[in-house]
Every structure is written in C-alpha cells, then in structure tokens.
C-alpha cells in the first residue's frame with residue numbers, strides 16, 4: 561500500500577498534525593495529513609487530492625522528504641512523505657479530525673503513528689553531521705574544544721565526538737564542557753560508542769557496527785539520540801529494529817580514513833537508503849557542499865570529517 565503524507569510547514573517552522581479519527585486504523589494517533597494512492601495516480605496528484613479533501617488547501621510547492629517502508633500487523637505500507645511549504649487556502653478540518661500546529665522539536669513522538677517517528681526525525685535533523693577525526697591526539701584537546709564550539713556557533717546542529725585515542729573520561733569531560741553552548745544553540749552532541757557516558761550526560765550515542773549487532777533494544781530514552789554506523793541492508797535493518805533515530809551509510813565514495821574499502825557509489829546508496837525506515841546520512845568521501853547531491857540520492861544529508869570543521 562502506497563500512502564502519501566504531507567509535512568505542511570508554515571512560515572514560523574511549525575508543522576501541521578492531524579489526529580486519526582475513531583474507527584480507523586491507528587485511531588487517536590497523530591499523523592501527517594494524506595492517504596492512499598488511488599489507481600493510476602502519481603504521488604503528487606494523490607497528495608494534492610488528499611490535502612484538498614482533508615484540509616481544503618491547494619498544494620503549490622512540495623519536495624520529497626523521506627520514504628519509509630513500514631509493516632503493521634496486518635499490512636505493509638510505503639509512507640511517502642513530502643514537505644509542503646507553499647499552499648493556497650487556510651487548512652481546516654473537513655473530515656472532523658483534530659488539527660494542531662507544533663514546532664517539530666515540541667512534538668511528542670509517542671503520540672504519533674509508529675511509522676511517522678522517522679518522518680519526524682527527518683524534519684528535525686540537519687543536513688550535515690560533522691565527526692571529529694579519529695587520529696586527533698589528546699594534546700589537541702583545547703583545539704578540538706574550540707573547533708566544536710566554533711562549529712556550533714557557525715550553525716552545526718549535530719556533532720559526533722569520536723576520539724578513540726583519548727581516555728573515555730577526557731571525551732566525557734569535553735562533552736560536558738560543550739553542553740551549555742550546545743543547549744543554547746539547540747545543537748546535539750553524540751558520543752561514539754560510549755552508551756554509559758551518553759546516559760550520564762544526557763547526550764546521544766553513535767553506535768559502532770560491532771555494538772549494533774549485540775544490542776537487542778534501544779539503550780537510551782527517546783529524547784537522547786541514537787545513531788548507528790551501517791554498511792549494508794542488514795545493518796540498516798538492525799538499526800531500525802533497535803529504534804535508532806538515524807544511521808550513517810558508508811563508504812559512498814573513496815575516503816582517506818578507510819582506503820581499502822569498496823565504495824558503494826550513489827545508485828547503491830540510494831537503493832539502500834530508500835529501503836531503510838530511518839533517515840540515513842551519506843558518509844565516506846563526502847564534503848559539506850555535497851548535501852544537495854546526497855539528498856537527491858535519498859540521504860538526510862552528509863556526514864564526514866575532513867572539510868566539516870572550521871579549520872579544515
């Protein structure tokens with residue numbers, strides 16, 4: 561079943577949510593306006609028809625957001641989500657459904673239809689995900705504190721502290737130092753691998769491939785991000801099963817940090833990202849300027865080391 565769903569975003573960045581009416585599948589859950597494609601209909605035509613029928617608005621501008629394959633008990637669906645940023649008419653409830661406008665950050669994901677959680681993450685997450693270089697020595701502590709702070713001030717909203725040469729406590733200390741600034745700017749920090757450290761600090765964690773397969777359930781609450789390093793369909797499926805918020809998929813191109821690895825290339829990346837029920841960042845040989853190309857291949861954005869820091 562192919563279902564289109566619209567994230568209507570207003571000029572203040574608020575999102576329109578609708579409540580599924582009694583008697584329908586997932587009654588009471590909050591969702592994105594939309595519905596099933598009719599025979600012979602294109603996704604955009606279905607989106608226009610559903611928004612006209614449900615809200616009385618005419619779509620003027622829609623761009624692809626994410627495609628989520630999902631399985632409920634009795635049926636499978638492809639939730640095909642679009643960002644609608646321009647429309648004519650004032651959205652109103654034409655089918656008796658409750659409506660509300662909320663900033664994506666304020667939406668309680670527990671109240672959403674389960675397949676909509678990755679959609680909400682796709683709306684919340686930025687286009688770039690800088691990662692600290694694995695070979696940074698501990699003596700560069702001050703330098704990396706400054707780089708991370710400058711990146712946050714310059715607009716980065718999602719940053720991974722991956723510093724395997726440092727003692728864990730030193731990485732935790734760095735995260736704790738940066739936390740007030742990150743909170744002020746609405747940026748999220750993720751520790752690589754260190755679940756206990758993330759739990760103690762209230763930040764996110766980025767799971768390594770080896771950790772991913774050993775975990776049976778989400779190791780942190782929903783308000784702390786969980787990311788996973790993935791390289792194939794099986795690892796992506798595991799990340800989804802675990803309830804990870806997003807994944808990186810690598811290597812897309814050849815990269816200095818993993819010279820022997822065979823690159824996926826964009827076509828294989830696209831197929832894997834689209835089949836995964838979560839936002840996926842392209843990693844490996846990426847630069848911040850490649851985010852448009854990556855998004856065209858179904859990515860949430862780009863992740864990387866070189867080129868992502870103010871001094872590089």
Ligand SMILES: Nc1nc2c([nH]c(=O)n2[C@H]2C[C@H](O)[C@@H](COP(=O)(O)OP(=O)(O)OP(=O)(O)O)O2)c(=O)[nH]1
Pocket residue numbers: 563564565584585586590591592593594595596597637639673674675676
């Ligand atoms: N419209 C919509 N459906 C969603 C969302 N999330 C989600 O899991 N679904 C599921 C619920 C349903 O199983 C399916 C869509 O069915 P629907 O009942 O909205 O479709 P429709 O508007 O064509 O309704 P109907 O003619 O069958 O009454 O997709 C969402 O955000 N929007």
